[in-house]
Amino acid sequence: MDRAATPGFGLQLRHWRHRRGLSQMALALAAEVSARHLSWLEADKSQPSRAMVLRLAERLDLPLRERNGLLMAAGYAPMYGERGLDDPALAPARGALQRLLDAHEPAPALAVDRHWNLVAHNRLVPLLLQHAAPALLQPPINVLRVSLHPAGLGGMVDNLPAWRDHVLARLQRQIVASGDARLVALHEELRALPCPDPGPHTGTDPAPGDGFDDVAQSLRLHTPLGPLCFITTLTVFGAPHDVTLSELAIETLLPADADTAARLRDLLASH
Structure with missing residues (x-):
């Protein structure tokens, strides 16, 4: 610096x-x-x-x-270390991270850095992304870009306007917290991606996500396997003393219905 x-x-x-x-x-x-x-x-x-x-x-x-x-x-040495995730000192944390991701199978689970680049995942994630354009899957894979890009999952998201609003709002909160210029640039890039008009909504329309959107924003995909519906959770390391660990987040796509859970089990069993 x-x-x-x-x-x-x-x-x-x-x-x-x-x-x-x-x-x-x-x-x-x-x-x-x-x-x-x-x-x-x-x-x-x-x-x-x-x-x-x-x-x-x-x-x-x-x-x-x-x-x-x-x-x-202020003229003082930094207090918190910053090691690469492949550093031997982080081996215990790295092992715990992978065990946590694997334990969520057959639900897709992945870990991202502060810029939403993929750093670890379980076996379901590549299967879920297998129909995305190869250019989007070149490292570093940005999971927010893949989720909204029409050549990624964006072309498969049934509730793209609502999901896009959720992703951008979450990213904006992170920008407020960190002031990170790269996140600002990512936010602008994602805002510029094409998105269909959500269209009018009336009180007589069926509730999207089978009611899940009343309590949490769902992600609904149409895939060759059939429709998949997820609700997502974010997990972070508790009380980290390392910058790298403090910036990792684990996102889990939990099946929101029995049909999605069954399709994910079948997908995992076939590979």
Whole structure:
């Protein structure tokens, strides 16, 4: 990282406070410091202690990567390590991750990094993606792109307008939390993908997703196997001390009905 091009501590602190929608007084009260002292920190008129940087980062609910950035801007070493997922030190976590993905079979389950690139999966995921265009399956595979692209799963999603809105809203929340420019670019790319008009909806229309959309957004696919209906869950590592682990998320596509569960069992048994 070019330290000369990196914003100073005060500017970063003010940026994150504004992003979280907090006044100086509100953050000062949360961090148990005076508003005057916080003002001096934001103006770089006072040097924060390492403990103060960490306290402010916690009150601002910063991801571990951004906490490291705030520490370095204040002149301190980063607190949280960042190893590649293939690092031997992460072997226990990597093994636990794969066991968790495999345990969800015959439901598709996959792990993604902070930019929604596929890093691990169980046996169902390649089978679900086998009809996607090869260009979309070149590493790194971005699962949000594949899910919305007309040459990926997008052409198979029956409720694409609703699913697209769900994906974009989830991505926007992640952008607010992290401020990641690559996620902003991904959001713009996905918004530009073609999507059919959802059309008018009346109270007499059948409830989509057999009622599941009343409590959670479903994903409904028409496939050569027949219709598949899923509800999704996201799981993260609890209390990680490594940046890589903190940014991993596990998404599971749970069958929303008995027919989907049976089709997935048959699919797995045939391969």
